[in-house]
Amino acid sequence: MSINIDIDNFELDKLNPEILNVMNYLNYYLENNWNIQKTKNSYIVKKKDLKIFILLNSTFIDINEDDISDKNKYISCFLFNTLNNGWKIKKNKNEYVFIKKHEGKKEYIKQNYLHTFMKDNFKLN
Secondary structure, eight states: OOOOOOOTTOOGGGSOHHHHHHHHHHHHHHHTTOEEEEOSSEEEEEETTEEEEEETTOOOOOOOGGGSOHHHHHHHHHHHHHHHTTOEEEEETTEEEEEOOBTTBOOOOOHHHHHHHHHHHSSOO
């Protein structure tokens, strides 16, 4: 199944540098096999018995926006949106796993939902 996402309307130059910084910071943890989920006023980053709470008003290390490739900006924005839409993310080798509670039951997404999921989270918010 192929999914085409129109990224031509995705204007990277309109990304808020502070949000890009947060997205890049969280993506660093994902790349190092941490799990991330968002609560009301923080992100929870977990790995085995370790847990880090990152407050939304935290100051992050400033990064040079030019050091982040456009591809990584798209990926970071997508991951950031999924976190803000209530999904928990973990990375297993080269695969991202998205988890969201559904009435306390474990359900697997149907293949036709995948397009909607991608489209809804590939927006510049």
